Structure formats: C-alpha cells, structure tokens
Amino acid sequence: MPELIRRPPNDILYIDLNSCFATIEQQCRPMLRGRPVAITNRLVPNSCIIAASYEAKALGVKVGMRSREASAICPDLIYAETEPDKFIFVHEKLKRIMKDYSASVVMKSIDEGVIDLSEAPKHIYERSRFELGHEIKQRLKDEIGCYMRCNVGIASNRFLAKLAGELHKPDGLDEITADNQREIFASLKLTDLPGINIRMEARLNAVGIFTPIQFLDADEMTLVKLVCKSIDGHKWYRRLRGIEVDSATSDIKSVGRQFVLDGRNLSREETDARLVRLAEDVGYRLRSKSLYARGIYVWTYDFQDGYNHHQLIAKEAFNSDYDIARLARQLYTRLPCPVRIIGITLYKLQPYADRQLCLEQGRKDRIDSVCAAEDKINLRFGARKIHCADSLGTEQVKCKIPFGSTRYLDHSIN
C-alpha cells in the first residue's frame, strides 16, 4: 500500500537576484541601465561571460559565451570586470534582509538563498506569503538600490520554490500550491525543472516519461528501480509532491582554487610562481576554517584541452602555505608544460593536525608559527602585505567570484 504523503504548508521562500552581477553593475553605474552589459573575470578578447544584463540576453548574448563571440552578435556590448567587493556587499545585505524574516536562512550561492518560515516568529509566520515577497523586493530596492530586482518563489519545499522563482523572470513572484501545480507543470518541459539536465531527461524518456506531468504521476517504484536506480528515486517522488528532501547540509570535503594562465608562453618558473600563489590562497581558506588536509591534487589543462593531474596523500596532515606549496610543486614537476589552466585541490580534510612527534618537530612548529603570524599580519594590514617570495609578481591572480559555495565570502582577503 503506498505511503500517504502529507504536503507541508508553503513555508519556503526562494529569493534569487536577477542577472545578479550585471544588475549590480547597472545599479552602480546608472549610465549602463537599459544597455547591453556583460560581466567577465578579465577584460581580454577571449574571456568567458559570467553574467549578462537582460538587455544583452534579449540580443542573444548568453552566459558562458566567449566575449569575441558575444561582440560579433552585439557590437555595442559593454564589458565590465567583476568586482568581488561589491558583489559580496550585496550578498551580505540580501542575507541580512532575509534573516529579518526567519532564523532559518540558507544562502545557496552568492545571489540566491532560502528562507524557511517554519522557524519565523509568529507575527511574521501569520502574514501572507505574497505580502512578504513584495516586502522583500521593496526592501532590496530601498536598502541596496532602486535598480535591484529579484525573483521570489513560494512553495512547500526548496525544489518547488526555486521552480516558482524561475517562472516569471525578471522580478517575478509566484507560488506553487497543490492546487496550481499540475497547471504549472503542464506548461513546462522536463528540463525546465531544477535538477533535470539532458542526461536525466534521457533516462526519464527511456521509461516513457516525457513531460513534468508524467514525471509527477510516475509511481515511486518506477523512479527508484527504473529511472534513478538508487535512493534518489524516493527523493524525486517526494520532491515533486512538495516534501522537503534537500535541506541537509554537508561538511567541507575539499578546498580548491584554479587559475587560467595569463599568457601562452609562460615559462615553468612563471607558472610555478602562480602555483605558489594558488597554494597560499587555498592555505588561507583551509586555515580560516581551522582545518588540515592530508590529500593534495594538482591538475592542469593544456592548450589542446588535455587534462593531466597528480595527487598524493601525505603521511601527516598539513595546512601551512610552505607545506602546500612544497607538495604542489613536487606534483607539478611531473606534469607536462605549457598549460592553460592550473588548479590545486586539498582533500581528506580533518579538524586536527594528528601529528606524531618527530626529530623535525621544532622545524615544523616554526613553520606553523610563521604561517600563523603571516595570517595575523595580513588580516591587520591587508591582503598580501606579507607573503612567500616565490609568489612575487603574481598580482594577476586575483580573487574571483566564488560560484556555488558561499563558505569563504567572510574570509576573502585576496
């Protein structure tokens, strides 16, 4: 007998800033409003567009396009480089506004977050969800700037609330309830649903599911045994019925940083300096969370898009810049040169050093002390006031916008 699923009340508000980085740029610079604007991480002819204003999108410019390609479609496109400071400021403001409504607020990325009203004070919980949505939109304009817009989605779980938020972009406010869900699903394609990509769509098609309505009507065992072949089938069955299955938070599993090299003809020594710089950045992130790593992974892409990597597990956990840079260089010497992109990932993280006493103990303690002193000086006097001499001349390795995780926004010193 199928389990009886009771749909919870519509307590989830999903807030998503529209074309976030481009809109913030237009908020800052009124002369860019109403014009096609593209945001890139670097102002070079072949850079990747990471955000486009609605005016640019209307002309065919898409996120992920190369700037050369975008300029061919839209010669008047105005490019602006990312400025993490102001994006982080807007993120913090948005988070502060959201926290005025509930104790349970989770930022899903730099420009979107979830308010769970089940933990809201009574006087807020009793208010209409639409009224709260309108109020948040207005506060965004009042407290950040008049050009700021956001989508608000209301539903009983994160999945449906995100979908509701995507129904009418920009500046939408929609609610998905048990009553209107079928009507809304009837107007959508499978890939319009958050989390359904073309591969998942193909798996659904293989069992005769071609529309969101058919997906909603599929029985649980079909999803478990034929589509997902895992517990994910149970999750999809509940997710589609408004039950929350996406509220779990995970611990940090890895810390990484990558850099697209600033030239085709960099020597191994120049690339090495940039690698040391990346080691300093990941080291600072690791220490900011009071973590140690045991695994290190160095990877590269060459100019033919060939992927190479080496990794090692150290005998002892480490978190000093010295150790990370030493191990990273050791791995990098085994990789072919020249490279286009280089990255370091630290894994097997743990909250303690777990070291055995050894004959070199005094030297190791000194390295840790130097590293701690370096962090203190940089926190007091500013980013990279003191750093390893091997990373001199790497000013081009700037802090960029962290997509996805917002874990390190509070610790951005680079």
Next chain:
Amino acid sequence: MNQNTYQTPLHEIIDVDATFSRNILGHCRPIAFRTKSGREVQISEIGLIHPRYDGLKTTFAFDVTDGSSDYRITLDSESLNWYLEFEGDRYA
C-alpha cells in the same frame, strides 16, 4: 571589445561636498565634487555605496553619476581624503 575607461584607476585627490544624515542607504551622501583642474561635477544619483576592506582599514566606495557619466569616488576612512577612482565613458 568595448573596454570602458571605468577600468583605468585615476586615484586623484578631490574636494567633495557631502551631507551626513540618518539614511538607510548610508549616512554620508556626496553632493558634488571638484577635481584638481577645477572641474565641478554635480552628483544627480548615487548608484551604490559599498565598503572595501584592506586589513582593518575600510575605504567607502561611492558609485555616482552626474547624468552624463558615471564616477567612482572613495572616502579613505583613515586619512579622510576623498579620491576620484574611475570615470566612465559618456554614452549618448
């Protein structure tokens, strides 16, 4: 590629007229500024006010416009000097 002049830092010290009042968008609001060459810019709109941190030092960045061009002016909270950091292209 339309690389606008907003990307070339000027860091020119300027005189600024500003008001200080209780306001949700920030207590300090610049009204006009004058450059060393004597050019006076009347601010018609403030786009965004955001802080920038360099260690414990805070600099406040004001993105403003006079209606024909965008500017970024900054207030150094240690020296209390105002700077013109960027001037945008003029768009018809």
